Amino acid sequence: MGLMWTIVGFIAGISILVYLELVKRYHLDLISWTGLIVGELTILFGIAWSVSSVLEGVPRSGSMGAIMFGGLGLIIIILTWRFKIQHFPKSENEIASNSVNSPGEESENSRRNFLKSTSMAAFGWQKIVGSVLGIGAIGTTAYAIKKSSGVILDDVPNAIADDYKRMDNRKVIQTFVHSDKLQEKYKNRVEKWENASIDRMDGFKVKGSYKKYAEGKPKDEVGYTQLEYALAGASWQTSLKGNPVTVTPNYGVNSWDQSQVDKTQYKFKTKQDASDAIKTAAKLFGASKVSITKQDDRWDYDHLYDPINEKDVSWDDFPFKAKTVIVCLIEMDYVAMSTAPTVVTDGTSGQGYSDMIVVTDHLATFIRKLGYHAVASGNDLGLSVAYAVAAGLGEVSRAGWLITRDLGPRVRICKIYTDLDFVEYDKPRDYSITNFCINCKRCADACPSEAISQEDNPTFGPTYEGADDPEYSWNSHAGVLKWHSDSKKCYEFWVENEGSCSSCIASCPYNKPDFWHHDLVDTSNVVVPGPGHTFMREMDIMFGYGKTNDPDAVKKFWKSGRD
Numbered sequence: 001m002g003l004m005w006t007i008v009g010f011i012a013g014i015s016i017l018v019y020l021e022l023v024k025r026y027h028l029d030l031i032s033w034t035g036l037i038v039g040e041l042t043i044l045f046g047i048a049w050s051v052s053s054v055l056e057g058v059p060r061s062g063s064m065g066a067i068m069f070g071g072l073g074l075i076i077i078i079l080t081w082r083f084k085i086q087h088f089p090k091s092e093n094e095i096a097s098n099s100v101n102s103p104g105e106e107s108e109n110s111r112r113n114f115l116k117s118t119s120m121a122a123f124g125w126q127k128i129v130g131s132v133l134g135i136g137a138i139g140t141t142a143y144a145i146k147k148s149s150g151v152i153l154d155d156v157p158n159a160i161a162d163d164y165k166r167m168d169n170r171k172v173i174q175t176f177v178h179s180d181k182l183q184e185k186y187k188n189r190v191e192k193w194e195n196a197s198i199d200r201m202d203g204f205k206v207k208g209s210y211k212k213y214a215e216g217k218p219k220d221e222v223g224y225t226q227l228e229y230a231l232a233g234a235s236w237q238t239s240l241k242g243n244p245v246t247v248t249p250n251y252g253v254n255s256w257d258q259s260q261v262d263k264t265q266y267k268f269k270t271k272q273d274a275s276d277a278i279k280t281a282a283k284l285f286g287a288s289k290v291s292i293t294k295q296d297d298r299w300d301y302d303h304l305y306d307p308i309n310e311k312d313v314s315w316d317d318f319p320f321k322a323k324t325v326i327v328c329l330i331e332m333d334y335v336a337m338s339t340a341p342t343v344v345t346d347g348t349s350g351q352g353y354s355d356m357i358v359v360t361d362h363l364a365t366f367i368r369k370l371g372y373h374a375v376a377s378g379n380d381l382g383l384s385v386a387y388a389v390a391a392g393l394g395e396v397s398r399a400g401w402l403i404t405r406d407l408g409p410r411v412r413i414c415k416i417y418t419d420l421d422f423v424e425y426d427k428p429r430d431y432s433i434t435n436f437c438i439n440c441k442r443c444a445d446a447c448p449s450e451a452i453s454q455e456d457n458p459t460f461g462p463t464y465e466g467a468d469d470p471e472y473s474w475n476s477h478a479g480v481l482k483w484h485s486d487s488k489k490c491y492e493f494w495v496e497n498e499g500s501c502s503s504c505i506a507s508c509p510y511n512k513p514d515f516w517h518h519d520l521v522d523t524s525n526v527v528v529p530g531p532g533h534t535f536m537r538e539m540d541i542m543f544g545y546g547k548t549n550d551p552d553a554v555k556k557f558w559k560s561g562r563d
């Protein structure tokens with residue numbers, strides 16, 4: 001990166017010398033200066049974009065950046081020269097150096113003086129137009145920066161219907177597929193699901209199906225060999241030891257046991273001190289981002305179920321009145337995610353789940369040792385995405401998962417429930433992400449099972465085929481204005497794929513490594529109108545981002561550990 005900024009700085013320095021020479025030679029007006037400077041900045045931007053893209057390993061984006069931005073800058077400069085600068089009178093110095101004039105030249109000079117005075121007269125309106133454009137550009141940039149860091153809201157950005165009902169943990173796909181008892185109890189749901197799957201997948205049976213993707217068999221296929229299955233299996237180890245089925249309440253590391261709570265309660269001086277301490281500890285334990293929100297009944301499951309011991313779990317037995325939920329995000333690996341839908345993505349998902357175990361276990365212990373009650377939570381107890389949105393970490397996307405401002409969709413979410421309420425709470429924010437989803441649909445196009453909604457706008461309930469049959473759409477969570485995926489179709493693909501998938505995450509334009517030019521694009525998203533989002537989506541594809549089913553990505557992943 002250092003070399004890139006040196007090149008940019010060198011070119012900028014040279015241009016200043018060129019500009020000084022132009023000042024000596026010509027009387028340039030505002031439009032000419034604007035043309036020259038905008039053209040040059042566009043070229044410099046193209047160079048910086050190209051070098052950054054090559055450094056992040058996307059050479060196609062590098063060449064596209066050079067052609068588009070560099071070419072555009074060059075065209076602006078050439079047009080400015082051809083139609084403006086060339087026709088300007090030379091400066092007095094330049095005229096003085098040619099002081100012996102012939103009679104013909106005298107008349108030429110008076111014509112130039114006339115042109116000069118005309119251009120000075122025109123300077124008035126140019127100044128006004130230039131000032132308006134300048135102020136407009138500065139204002140728009142300031143607005144975009146402010147808006148992209150989130151407009152603070154009183155409640156989550158999604159509208160909630162009056163008849164909204166809390167989600168039942170038994171309806172969560174992972175709970176259902178891990179529970180023979182629930183499948184026995186809700187035979188109709190199993191039957192409807194299996195019947196619907198006939199057209200999609202040969203011989204799908206719900207019972208025991210999770211073993212197919214959890215224990216897939218290596219084959220002679222890029223991304224599915226013993227190497228990748230070993231990676232995936234290893235990455236899940238800590239998660240399996242902590243809580244083997246992540247939706248299970250009061251189990252393993254997510255135990256409700258509070259015997260560790262210290263008798264002495266640490267008193268923070270201010271709420272801000274308490275929040276700072278919690279966030280600092282969480283990051284030390286491995287969280288990528290942390291936010292704190294109030295416990296909210298709307299996001300907690302109204303019925304808890306333990307699919308490992310096949311039993312109902314009651315909130316009445318929860319050991320304290322939870323007042324606060326600390327939401328932690330764990331970043332997943334960009335290069336691994338780019339291999340979707342191969343088993344390499346299981347490596348980064350599994351590592352994310354394992355990190356969740358460590359972060360939540362350590363953070364819950366930290367809070368208990370401060371004398372407050374705390375329970376670690378993965379996908380049990382409540383809706384992680386909803387809590388993350390409430391905590392201002394991002395917005396719910398078309399695909400259903402969270403999109404954050406900084407890390408995009410490449411995160412896993414975990415939580416701590418505690419009675420410590422002397423904290424500074426974070427607020428939900430509108431990042432204009434849902435707005436981008438309306439015109440994007442890249443995840444829906446990339447989804448191999450067509451599970452993600454293609455509806456233009458969010459809806460309060462599912463709209464997929466069979467949505468009006470409660471025995472088919474039982475796993476949907478109606479009552480929230482969002483896009484509703486058919487997660488049964490997604491699950492079927494995991495079984496067929498003998499590994500999970502993540503193609504929706506990999507293809508999302510918000511899924512980018514941490515580079516300045518991606519931040520810039522994300523920032524500009526918020527001021528670009530709808531059709532512009534469609535254009536940005538197409539540019540994202542043209543620049544070579546968001547590919548799935550790319551065997552080269554697997555090779556690239558296995559080299560990414562090199563120094």
Ligand code: SF4
Pocket residue numbers: 446447448449450451452485489490491493494500501502503504505
């Ligand atoms: S994980 Fe794959 S199958 Fe599931 S919704 Fe995403 S893209 Fe579709």
Ligand code: SF4
Pocket residue numbers: 397398399436437438440441442443444504507508509510
């Ligand atoms: S791929 Fe596009 S539509 Fe899908 S979640 Fe990302 S931004 Fe939204």
